[in-house]
Amino acid sequence: MERIIDGEKLNVPEHIAVIMDGNGRWAKKRFMPRNFGHKAGADALEQACEDADHLGIKYLTVYAFSTENWKRSVEEVTGIMNLFRRYLENSISKSNKNNMRVRIIGEKSLLAPDIINAIDNLEEATKNNTGLQFTVAINYGGRDEIRRAMIKIADEVKAGSLKPEEITEELISKHLDTWELPDPDLLIRTSGEERISNFLPWQLAYSEFFFTDTLWPDFNRATFIDAIRHYTKRDRRFGGVK
Numbered sequence: 001m002e003r004i005i006d007g008e009k010l011n012v013p014e015h016i017a018v019i020m021d022g023n024g025r026w027a028k029k030r031f032m033p034r035n036f037g038h039k040a041g042a043d044a045l046e047q048a049c050e051d052a053d054h055l056g057i058k059y060l061t062v063y064a065f066s067t068e069n070w071k072r073s074v075e076e077v078t079g080i081m082n083l084f085r086r087y088l089e090n091s092i093s094k095s096n097k098n099n100m101r102v103r104i105i106g107e108k109s110l111l112a113p114d115i116i117n118a119i120d121n122l123e124e125a126t127k128n129n130t131g132l133q134f135t136v137a138i139n140y141g142g143r144d145e146i147r148r149a150m151i152k153i154a155d156e157v158k159a160g161s162l163k164p165e166e167i168t169e170e171l172i173s174k175h176l177d178t179w180e181l182p183d184p185d186l187l188i189r190t191s192g193e194e195r196i197s198n199f200l201p202w203q204l205a206y207s208e209f210f211f212t213d214t215l216w217p218d219f220n221r222a223t224f225i226d227a228i229r230h231y232t233k234r235d236r237r238f239g240g241v242k
Contacts, residue, residue: 003056005225011232013185015059016052017207019199020045022191022215035079040217042083049100051221053132055228059181060134063199067107067141081115084138088118092125099131105177106140107148135181142201149175178203186231190216190223208234 003012020041027037045062052060065080095102104119111119152175156162162171173179183203187196192213196204210227 001056005055005228008229010225010228012056012228013208013231014057015061015182015184015186016057016227017061017063017184017187017200017204018048019063019187019189019193019197020216020219021189021193023217025191026215026217034076035083037217038076038080038083042087044217044219048219048224049132049134050098051224053098053100055221055224058133059184060132061105061137061178061181061184061200062135063137063140063197065106065138065140066198067139067144068198070139081112085115085118088115088122091122095122095126095129095134099129101126101129101131101133103133103135103180104138105135105145106138107144108139110139133181135178137199140177140199142196142198145177146172146202173202176202183207186210186227188212188227190214190219 001012001014002009004010005012023037023041024034025037026040027034030036048062049060064084069080070077091102094100102122104123108116108119149172153162153167153172157164157167178200181203183205184200184207186208187200187204188210189196190212192211194209194211208231210230212223212226214223
């Protein structure tokens with residue numbers, strides 16, 4: 001969707017996915033513990049939601065904690081989970097005030113019971129909001145998501161409600177965690193890394209990528225606009241010819 005932003009005509013993506021990378025390095029540069037960086041990253045995320053909404057982005061999906069992140073130190077994982085708890089506690093009133101719907105994707109059954117309960121409450125409380133559609137990936141891995149989708153499909157085949165030849169790309173998409181969402185138009189990854197790290201591998205098949213050296217806690221509206229400017233210059237053909 002074309003919009004005038006700061007006097008510039010830009011093509012704003014409907015759906016942006018973000019790999020929020022660099023919290024630890026941001027903290028290290030300041031001689032602080034990694035969890036200090038995660039707290040700063042959480043503050044940057046709250047601002048990013050406001051900026052996304054103001055810029056006209058309809059869907060924002062962020063990678064907050066991967067299935068591989070459990071390998072980090074107990075102290076760091078505990079700190080991240082406590083940050084997530086605080087977000088869930090405070091988010092209902094803020095989300096409803098801003099008309100923002102929140103979804104959580106990933107293997108939620110492995111999270112602590114109080115976190116699962118808080119997720120359910122937040123999703124239920126914001127399900128009718130029509131503003132920014134905000135999705136947070138927690139204990140998420142793209143390969144694990146596809147594995148879980150295949151189990152659901154296999155169960156349907158076993159039950160006789162689905163024939164193998166009826167399995168289409170559209171049917172697989174409908175069994176993924178993101179079944180309610182359009183595929184991302186643009187992926188942003190911060191901190192200079194240039195890989196998707198098991199984030200939305202199915203959904204990113206035709207997405208544009210924008211990599212920036214900016215560490216996530218320093219991400220701001222200007223970085224968002226840089227990414228949108230990059231996206232505006234892209235010619236999206238989806239395998240076809242124009």
